[in-house]
């Protein structure tokens with residue numbers, strides 16, 4: 177509900193539903209934020225005004241005689257420098273090179289129409305209600321300049337946006353315009369999701385203090401350094417209790433958010449585009465619309481907040497054609513072949529992938545131009561006929577004849593100097609004015625701010641999509657930007673235009689975003705691409721951290737997650753196939769290794785794995801996600817609902833002489849009786865090495881031909897477990913069967929070892 181309330185105490189705006197509420201008061205023409213968080217009633221408006229002593233000592237009053245006009249002391253939903261609020265500002269305007277205070281004063285409000293939204297920026301869909309508050313400049317020089325604060329109420333989140341409209345006759349420059357500003361009361365920690373290539377979205381938590389904590393990306397993209405999403409948790413909040421706010425931004429470029437506690441105990445939260453190097457012209461008649469900023473709130477800890485944020489992303493961000501639609505099991509050739517393939521090799525992989533149960537075959541990098549390595553070919557769209565003599569059309573027809581969908585990799589934003597595209601159009605390269613372009617992964621970026629470059633990409637990619645009947649696209653981008661500020665900002669708008677033009681008319685294509693893994697994992701991209709490749713790091717133990725971080729902000733269906741080879745290419749870590757699968761189940765699941773090199777036992781295991789996964793795919797991808805209690809160094813992820821839920825229990829290093837391990841499962845009906853069944857997993861004989869000679873009747877060498885042959889064909893079962901009990905018992909925890917500890921082997925033993933894991937299916941007993 178959105179409601180304006182006028183009474184002798186002032187003008188209030190109540191925005192709220194059962195998930196959260198936001199209460200504003202117009203105080204001396206400014207937007208005071210009385211509340212943002214718990215779902216309160218409209219009757220609470222007045223009590224929230226309080227009667228605290230404001231404007232003491234050297235404080236400045238915006239209106240002399242009105243102690244409530246000391247803006248520095250008020251919680252605000254917007255602020256500007258030069259009005260007496262000395263906290264970090266959400267806006268900076270220049271007039272004739274000088275900082276100017278427009279002094280925006282509330283004028284009117286109304287609902288927001290779809291046509292008023294910028295057609296290029298991504299927007300969340302399906303708001304319950306919207307309102308815009310219009311403020312007009314009281315500065316004599318800037319008559320006609322106005323500010324719009326937009327609020328859109330969704331079922332489980334609030335979305336905000338800021339618009340500056342220059343109907344004055346003065347040219348202005350904008351060096352900062354945030355999407356949202358909010359002053360919250362409470363003591364918080366802030367959790368950010370940071371990293372780099374192959375170590376994205378590791379969560380870091382620090383207390384919010386009087387010093388500013390900034391979460392910012394400046395590499396041109398939302399970045400693998402600092403994801404735009406972050407959490408604020410009230411001191412003491414845990415997985416299932418306490419207040420947690422989740423914040424995020426629908427923007428794929430440089431972003432900036434900051435939190436800082438004020439002298440009176442408010443935490444100022446700013447979210448928006450990074451102001452670094454930004455100086456945008458706002459000429460008379462011009463307007464500037466920020467990306468949308470999201471906030472979700474829960475008093476049920478991180479799990480409660482995730483539930484709301486995931487629902488918002490699944491229902492309001494993901495393109496309509498893919499909402500809650502199960503993603504196909506994907507096979508990708510990249511980690512198996514890199515650039516070294518031909519049609520025969522691809523068809524061999526596709527045939528095996530089909531037998532294993534994969535539904536979509538994706539041809540990754542290397543199908544075009546002279547692309548035998550990452551030094552040539554980017555920017556060209558001619559098919560490499562040496563590798564693919566029957567072209568893409570011929571290959572895709574054969575793949576489809578196998579009963580699989582066909583998908584293709586592109587990196588349309590980049591160009592190699594060794595390409596036809598670059599030789600014809602060196603002037604298309606993105607660089608800072610007058611400076612030489614510099615390389616990343618042997619490539620340069622194309623200047624997407626140029627209309628002719630956008631046209632080239634749209635025409636080239638669309639042509640291929642239509643000719644080869646492509647059902648999936650992996651849209652990659654593999655370097656940081658060479659530009660900052662205005663150019664980097666305009667680049668992202670150019671990218672959005674290109675994505676609209678290619679994919680709006682082809683909603684049936686499943687688009688997967690990628691940027692060297694997770695260098696552009698954000699809500700802006702998710703408005704076009706229902707899933708994003710989370711990281712080039714597919715080591716499941718590394719992925720536990722990466723995916724765990726992502727799940728704090730993004731639902732499982734958005735996170736591309738594949739089984740790859742062991743030992744792993746980046747860590748050399750050897751992990752069981754079962755763990756590689758169990759981690760990838762929690763995501764948009766796929767397989768990415770050379771199937772021609774697998775042992776028969778591994779093929780069998782993958783076939784069983786994929787068949788089992790398909791029975792539970794909906795819950796893994798769209799079920800309510802939560803983290804549960806687990807022993808030290810272990811992690812327990814859960815996805816599902818009251819009828820069926822799946823629990824992944826993951827170990828890193830296991831201790832000798834381990835304590836009894838318990839399985840705790842939340843979110844079930846305490847009164848119903850459930851059956852708990854561990855996913856059947858295989859154990860390789862080779863795991864025991866020379867220890868086997870203690871159990872074999874004749875002494876065999878672990879490295880000898882007999883055991884090597886046995887290892888290729890005959891698995892043992894591992895991790896078997898079943899039980900029946902109430903939802904209440906599962907919540908409190910049930911003991912799992914004993915673990916290997918040098919005690920021999922029997923069928924009820926969970927051997928597993930370092931990096932071992934299990935997935936339990938918990939289903940109501942019928």
Ligand code: GLA
Nearest residue numbers: 510540541690691692693712
């Ligand atoms: C990036 C992607 C990989 C793969 C390669 C191909 O690194 O993240 O998944 O597509 O490019 O060059």
